[in-house]
Amino acid sequence: MGTLSFFDLTWTWSPWLLWVAASATVASAIGRSVYLLYFHPAAKFPGPKLAAISYIPYCYHWIRGRYPWFQEQVLREYGHVVRVGPNELVFFTPQAATDIYGASVKHQEVFLKTDLMDFGAGDLGFIWESDPAKRKAVAKKILPAFSSKATKEKEPLVHAYLDLFVRRMKEVGGRPEGLPMNDWLLWLAIDMAADLAYGRELTHLKDGKTSDFVETIRGTSFVGTLVQLSKRVTIIGLLAPVFVPLRVMRSIPAVFKANKAEVQARIDKRGKTKHPDFMDYMISPEDPPPASKKELTHIEQVAFQMFIAGFDPVQITFYAVLFFLLKSPKARAILTEEIRSAFESYEDITPEALARLKYLNAFIHETLRVHLTTPTGMPRLSPGAVVDGVYVPKGIVVQLSSFTAMRHERYFADPLEFRPERWLPADHALYDTRYANDNLKAFFPFSLGPRQCTGREIAWSQTRLFLAKVLWTFELEGVRGHDKSFDDDFSVHVMWNRPELYVRFVPR
Ligand code: HEM
Numbered sequence: 330m331g332t333l334s335f336f337d338l339t340w341t342w343s344p345w346l347l348w349v350a351a352s353a354t355v356a357s358a359i360g361r362s363v364y365l366l367y368f369h370p371a372a373k374f375p376g377p378k379l380a381a382i383s384y385i386p387y388c389y390h391w392i393r394g395r396y397p398w399f400q401e402q403v404l405r406e407y408g409h410v411v412r413v414g415p416n417e418l419v420f421f422t423p424q425a426a427t428d429i430y431g432a433s434v435k436h437q438e439v440f441l442k443t444d445l446m447d448f449g450a451g452d453l454g455f456i457w458e459s460d461p462a463k464r465k466a467v468a469k470k471i472l473p474a475f476s477s478k479a480t481k482e483k484e485p486l487v488h489a490y491l492d493l494f495v496r497r498m499k500e501v502g503g504r505p506e507g508l509p510m511n512d513w514l515l516w517l518a519i520d521m522a523a524d525l526a527y528g529r530e531l532t533h534l535k536d537g538k539t540s541d542f543v544e545t546i547r548g549t550s551f552v553g554t555l556v557q558l559s560k561r562v563t564i565i566g567l568l569a570p571v572f573v574p575l576r577v578m579r580s581i582p583a584v585f586k587a588n589k590a591e592v593q594a595r596i597d598k599r600g601k602t603k604h605p606d607f608m609d610y611m612i613s614p615e616d617p618p619p620a621s622k623k624e625l626t627h628i629e630q631v632a633f634q635m636f637i638a639g640f641d642p643v644q645i646t647f648y649a650v651l652f653f654l655l656k657s658p659k660a661r662a663i664l665t666e667e668i669r670s671a672f673e674s675y676e677d678i679t680p681e682a683l684a685r686l687k688y689l690n691a692f693i694h695e696t697l698r699v700h701l702t703t704p705t706g707m708p709r710l711s712p713g714a715v716v717d718g719v720y721v722p723k724g725i726v727v728q729l730s731s732f733t734a735m736r737h738e739r740y741f742a743d744p745l746e747f748r749p750e751r752w753l754p755a756d757h758a759l760y761d762t763r764y765a766n767d768n769l770k771a772f773f774p775f776s777l778g779p780r781q782c783t784g785r786e787i788a789w790s791q792t793r794l795f796l797a798k799v800l801w802t803f804e805l806e807g808v809r810g811h812d813k814s815f816d817d818d819f820s821v822h823v824m825w826n827r828p829e830l831y832v833r834f835v836p837r
Pocket of ligand 1 (some may be wrong): 455456457588635636638639640642644646702703707772773776779780781782783784785787788
């Protein structure tokens with residue numbers, strides 16, 4: 330009888346080894362599921378069982394682009410708090426919003442930001458900074474950039490970009506086939522935000538064409554979602570590169586290099602810039618250049634975040650106001666009349682004068698209510714605290730579905746209808762008592778508390794000016810896209826995926 334070789338042994342034992350490995354895996358999965366279902370600190374919260382033991386529903390709905398709708402559905406099914414992942418809860422009431430985002434000690438948040446927006450740059454800048462002490466240090470520099478005085482100083486630049494948009498629409502917007510708003514509004518918002526953030530002059534609007542920069546931003550929306558999901562399910566991160574479009578993959582290094590060079594150029598130009606921008610507050614004319622790579626990376630991050638925060642919600646809002654204008658001819662007629670009768674000439678249109686127009690403000694409020702801009706749920710880590718009447722143990726991730734709140738019949742009559750009237754004061758001719766009991770406290774498009782949007786004032790001013798200048802100058806005609814439904818045809822990853830909206834701009 331011959332002796333058994335190593336390979337014979339492996340062959341003989343491998344079914345056993347496989348069996349042992351498979352049994353151990355199953356036992357560990359069962360053990361983990363039992364722990365998550367019955368012993369985990371989040372075990373007491375209701376929700377789908379699959380969501381309690383895995384991130385499968387969470388990832389699935391994010392990948393489909395329907396995460397806000399998923400949150401809404403489970404909150405309707407299970408109540409005011411739902412476990413949407415093993416360690417993750419979602420709330421939706423105004424009380425929950427106040428408890429999570431409003432809680433503060435010495436003006437610093439108590440529920441800290443998670444690592445959701447940490448894409449590995451080595452610095453979290455300002456908006457994505459989760460350490461309150463570090464954030465406070467940046468806030469000291471950058472917050473004055475959002476004061477009313479500083480916002481006023483930036484107004485001429487906002488006018489300049491919106492006037493350029495109006496001019497371009499006069500030149501090319503009258504075509505019978507209309508213009509695709511996904512492109513044109515993105516170009517407008519990107520050009521304006523880059524200049525406001527760090528004096529970077531882009532010419533998409535002027536040239537009427539896209540660039541590698543724009544396509545990189547667009548092309549990484551889905552991948553950004555995968556990277557965020559990989560923080561819960563590591564393996565998803567391995568798939569992310571596969572979904573980067575080839576054109577974007579090729580251009581990413583050059584785009585990031587060019588952006589760094591632009592920030593460096595802005596630093597070198599300090600004290601000699603054409604107009605005020607957010608960077609004035611990060612590095613003033615008297616400041617020496619950044620002393621280290623770390624300091625430079627920090628400034629680059631803040632500049633980039635000011636750009637992202639300044640363009641994405643703005644382009645979403647510009648698209649949304651046009652979409653609802655075209656969908657609602659009655660509202661369009663009322664708004665157009667209000668704007669045209671308020672000003673003798675185009676040049677008279679100013680943010681201060683617009684702030685007094687009741688229907689305009691109602692129209693923008695209603696747009697921000699029905700079209701969510703920030704889909705992430707704004708996750709925060711519980712410090713161990715009561716939220717909406719229930720104790721949430723330390724370390725559990727909590728978030729708010731403002732989407733659910735802003736579309737809930739508990740707070741708004743006809744919640745899925747676009748009704749600017751609900752925001753009108755009782756003495757307005759179009760005031761409708763049907764909306765008298767709407768609970769406006771359930772409206773938080775800019776979040777609340779210490780980490781709420783610091784760009785609210787400039788965002789309002791930009792949106793009022795955009796609508797007023799466009800409606801003063803043009804009759805708008807929807808060619809196609811405006812017949813689509815927000816609930817059926819929109820979805821969201823890092824950016825919103827929207828139907829193409831073709832609009833004709835006919836000078837009046
Ligand atoms: C309609 C437009 C806008 C909407 C709906 C909006 C909404 C929001 C929301 C919901 C947050 C909180 C995000 C979170 O906690 O994760 C936020 C934060 C922020 N937004 Fe806006 N935003 C808008 C426009 C702007 C503009 C034009 C700027 C100017 C750069 C800006 C600057 C910021 C900054 C700096 C923060 C972070 C504040 C902090 O962390 O302390 N936003 N925004």
